[in-house]
Amino acid sequence: MSKNQVRLVDTDIHERVQYQDILKYLDEPFKHYIENCHWIQEKHMPYTQPTVAGVDRADAVVPDGRPPATDLAFMQEQLLDDLDHEYGILTSALDPSPSSMHGWYEMATALASAYNDWQIDNWLEKDERLYGSVHINANDREGAVKEIERVGSHPKMVQVLLPIDDNMWGDPYYHPIYEACEKHNLMIGMHHNEPPVYYGKWPRYFIEWHTLIPTAHMKIITNMVFNGVFDKFPNLGLMMIEGGFTWVPHLMWKMDQQYRDLRHEVPWLKRKPSQIFKEQIRVTTQPAEELTRQEFESVVEQMGSDDILCFSTDYPHWDYDSPTRALPNMDPELKRKIFADNAKSFYPKLPNSKEGN
Amino acid sequence: MREQVVCKTTDLEPGEMLASYFGKQNVLICRTSDGEFYAFRNQCTHQGAPLDKGMVCGATTEESTPGDYHYCRKGEIIRCPWHGREFDIKNEGRMLANPDKKLPGFKLRIEDDEVIVYK
Numbered sequence: 234m235s236k237n238q239v240r241l242v243d244t245d246i247h248e249r250v251q252y253q254d255i256l257k258y259l260d261e262p263f264k265h266y267i268e269n270c271h272w273i274q275e276k277h278m279p280y281t282q283p284t285v286a287g288v289d290r291a292d293a294v295v296p297d298g299r300p301p302a303t304d305l306a307f308m309q310e311q312l313l314d315d316l317d318h319e320y321g322i323l324t325s326a327l328d329p330s331p332s333s334m335h336g337w338y339e340m341a342t343a344l345a346s347a348y349n350d351w352q353i354d355n356w357l358e359k360d361e362r363l364y365g366s367v368h369i370n371a372n373d374r375e376g377a378v379k380e381i382e383r384v385g386s387h388p389k390m391v392q393v394l395l396p397i398d399d400n401m402w403g404d405p406y407y408h409p410i411y412e413a414c415e416k417h418n419l420m421i422g423m424h425h426n427e428p429p430v431y432y433g434k435w436p437r438y439f440i441e442w443h444t445l446i447p448t449a450h451m452k453i454i455t456n457m458v459f460n461g462v463f464d465k466f467p468n469l470g471l472m473m474i475e476g477g478f479t480w481v482p483h484l485m486w487k488m489d490q491q492y493r494d495l496r497h498e499v500p501w502l503k504r505k506p507s508q509i510f511k512e513q514i515r516v517t518t519q520p521a522e523e524l525t526r527q528e529f530e531s532v533v534e535q536m537g538s539d540d541i542l543c544f545s546t547d548y549p550h551w552d553y554d555s556p557t558r559a560l561p562n563m564d565p566e567l568k569r570k571i572f573a574d575n576a577k578s579f580y581p582k583l584p585n586s587k588e589g590n
Numbered sequence: 591m592r593e594q595v596v597c598k599t600t601d602l603e604p605g606e607m608l609a610s611y612f613g614k615q616n617v618l619i620c621r622t623s624d625g626e627f628y629a630f631r632n633q634c635t636h637q638g639a640p641l642d643k644g645m646v647c648g649a650t651t652e653e654s655t656p657g658d659y660h661y662c663r664k665g666e667i668i669r670c671p672w673h674g675r676e677f678d679i680k681n682e683g684r685m686l687a688n689p690d691k692k693l694p695g696f697k698l699r700i701e702d703d704e705v706i707v708y709k
Contacts, residue, residue, distance in 0.1 A: 284674035285644050291671035292643035523636075553672050558637040 239569050240319035241556050242576040242583070244517045245424075245474050245545035246312070246363075248356055249302040249326040250348060258347035263340055272340075274329045277427045280439045284551040293549035301549035302326070305359055312548050313362055316556055319573060320583060322391060323356055323365045324424055324474055331370035333396045333426050341370035342380070349384045357389040364583060366394040366422050371402065371410055378413045385417035391580040392472060393419050396426035397449045403460030411466045418581040420470040425449045450476035451484050454514060458488060461501035463509045470579055471514045478516045478542055479524075482535035485510055511538040515579045517545035518571065519554040526561040539567055543576040593708035596629070600703060605665035609642035612707045617696055618642055619705060620679050623665025629696035629707050630683045634670045641693075644671035646679075649686060668693075 252267050259267070266272045285291040293301035293311065302308055313321060329348065331341035345368040357365045367390050369377035384390060393414050395402050402423075414421060429435055431448045450473050457463065457471060488506030496502065504512075524532070533539055544560070547553050554560075556572065563571075577585040596610040602621040609632050610617050618632035618641050632641050648664035667686070668677045676686040683693030696707045 285669050285671050290639075290643075291645070292640060551672055551674065553637075555637040555639075 239572045240317055241544065242573045243312075243316075243318055243321040243546050243548070243556075244472065244543045244576050245324050245519060245547050246308075246321045247302055247326045247548065247550060248308070248323045248352070249300055249328075249549075250351060251300065251303060254303075254355075255344075255347040255351045258350040259343060263343040263347075266340065274333075275335065277429075277435070278439075278442075279435055282443075282551060283439055286551070288551060289549050290551055290553055305356060308548075309360065312546070313360065316546075318362050320576075321363050322422075322576070322580075323352065323363055324394065324422060325352070325366060325368065330396050330426050331368060332372060332400065333398045334370070334372075338370055338373045338376075342373045342376040344368075345370050345377075345380055346383070349380065349390075353384070353387060353389075357387070364389050364391045364580070366390070366392050367419065368394055369410070371395060371400065371407060374407065374409055377410050381410070381413040381417060381419070385413065385419055388582065390417075391420065391582045392422040394422050394424065397423050397430075397453045398426045399428050399430045401456050401460075402453060403456040403458075403462050405460065408462070408465065411462060411469050415466050415468050418468075420472055420580055422472045422474055423450075423453060424474040425476065447476045447480040451480060454484060454510070455488060458506050458509055459499045459502070461499065463513045464501060464503045467513075469513065472543070472579065473514065473516045474545065475517060475519060475547055477520055477522065478518055479522055479532055481510070481516060481541065482532065485536065507537065511536075511540065514541070515543050515575065516541055517543050518560065519545045519547045520552045521554055521559045524561060526563060529561050529563065530567075533567070539570055540575055540578070542571045543579065544572045593706055595704045596707050597705045598703050599627070599700060599705055601705075602627070605646050607642055607646050607668065609640070610707075612696060616640075617707060618668070618693075619698075619707075620646060620668065622646075622679055626680075627698055627700060627705055628679050628683075629698045630668075630677075630679075630693040631696075634672065634675060635685070635691055635693060636670065636673060636675055639670050639672040641668055641670060641677075644669045649676055649678075 289301040295304045295307045329344045331345040334341040348368045485507035604623045607620040616632040618630045620628045649667045653660040685691040
C-alpha cells in the first residue's frame with residue numbers, strides 16, 4: 234500500500250434484521266406478537282423509493298434471495314473485503330427503530346434489547362472490522378439508561394443511536410441518557426427516520442422529502458445545541474448520519490448570529506454554537522452532491538475545520554457513495570482525515586492506529 | 591482487439607441485457623423491444639455501478655404533466671442499479687436528466703446468430 238492510500242473507516246453501514254431473526258432474543262409476550270400476530274413497526278411513507286429496487290442497491294440482494302445486508306458473508310464479499318475497510322460502523326436499517334414508536338413503549342424497549350443482542354452475536358463478534366450502535370427506546374428514559382448500562386460497555390459498541398423524527402432529543406428530559414453515554418465513552422449517532430417533521434406531513438413526492446433531509450439534521454442539531462446538551466456533557470459527541478454536509482457552514486453562521494442576538498434565552502451556552510459544532514459534532518459525507526475539487530475544498534474551508542467530515546458509504550442503500558467516486562480528488566492529508574482519522578478521533582472506543590492502540 | 595463475438599442473439603430476448611467482455615473491457619449488451627442490439631461500457635458514468643445489475647425498462651416521459659404520468663418506451667431505457675439514473679439506449683446512451691452525458695458506446699453488428707463488437 235502506498236503512503237497515500239487510506240484504509241476506509243466507513244461511518245454508515247446498514248445491517249438489516251428480519252423479524253424472525255430476533256425472535257430468539259425476545260421475551261414473551263413480545264415474541265408472540267411478532268411470531269403469531271405478525272406485528273411490524275408502524276410505517277407512514279406513502280411512496281416507495283422510486284429507484285430500481287426500492288431502498289437498496291439492486292446488486293446488493295444476497296445471492297440466495299434474502300434482502301440486502303442480512304448476511305455477513307455477502308457484506309464482506311461486496312463491501313468490506315472488496316473495498317478493504319479498516320473499520321465499519323453499523324447503524325442498522327432503522328426497522329425496528331424503537332425510539333420512533335408512537336406507543337407500546339414496553340414493546341419498543343424489548344425490541345431494542347433484542348436487537349442489541351442480535352447485533353452483537355451476528356455481526357460485532359463475527360468480524361473484527363465491525364463496530365456497533367446501541368439501540369434504545371429513548372421515550373422510556375429509565376429503560377434506555379438501563380439498556381446502555383447493560384450493553385454499553387461492550388468493547389465494540391461505539392455510539393447510541395437516536396432517530397431524527399418528531400422527538401426533540403435536546404430536551405432536559407433526555408439528559409440522563411447522555412449522562413449514561415458519557416459514562417461508557419459512547420457517542421450519539423443520529424439518522425433521519427419517520428415521521429417527516431420538516432414538512433409536518435409527507436410532501437406529494439419522494440424527491441421532495443429526500444431533497445430536504447438535511448433540514449431535519451439542521452433542526453435536531455439546533456435543538457441539541459440551544460438546549461445546552463454539549464456544555465452539560467462536554468465529553469459527548471454527536472455524529473450526524475446520512476444528511477450530506479454542504480449545509481454545515483450555513484447552520485454554523487446562522488446559529489452564531491442568532492446566539493449574538495438572543496443569548497438571553499439560552500444562558501447555559503458557554504461557547505459559540507460554531508465552536509460547539511467544531512468540537513463535538515461530526516457529519517458523515519453521504520449522500521454527497523457532485524462537487525468540483527474547488528467547490529468541495531471551499532465548503533470545508535467555510536466550516537473552519539477539517540475535523541468534521543467522516544466518509545460513509547450508506548451500504549446497501551440505493552444512494553450508496555463509492556469511496557473512489559463520490560468525492561473529488563483532494564489534498565492527501567485532508568483525504569486521510571475524512572476517510573479515516575476524523576472518525577478514529579471522534580469515537581473513543583474505535584482503535585486509533587496513529588496512537589498504536 | 592479489433593472485433594469479438596460477445597454473445598449469441600438467442601442469449602437475449604427483447605428488453606433484456608447482459609454483461610460480456612470486449613478484450614478486457616466490460617461491456618453491456620442490450621436488446622431493445624424492437625429486437626435491435628446495442629453495446630455500451632458496463633459502468634455508470636456517475637459512480638461506476640455495474641449497469642447489468644440494474645434494469646431495462648421504460649420511462650416517464652416529457653409528455654407527462656404535473657400530476658399525470660405518461661409512461662412508455664418500454665425496453666429502451668437502462669436504469670442504474672444504485673442511484674437509478676436513466677440512459678436512453680436508442681439515443682446513444684444519453685442520460686435522460688442530462689443528455690450531455692452519455693454512456694460510452696461500442697460498434698456492434700450481427701452475423702448469423704453472433705453478436706459482434708468491433709472497433
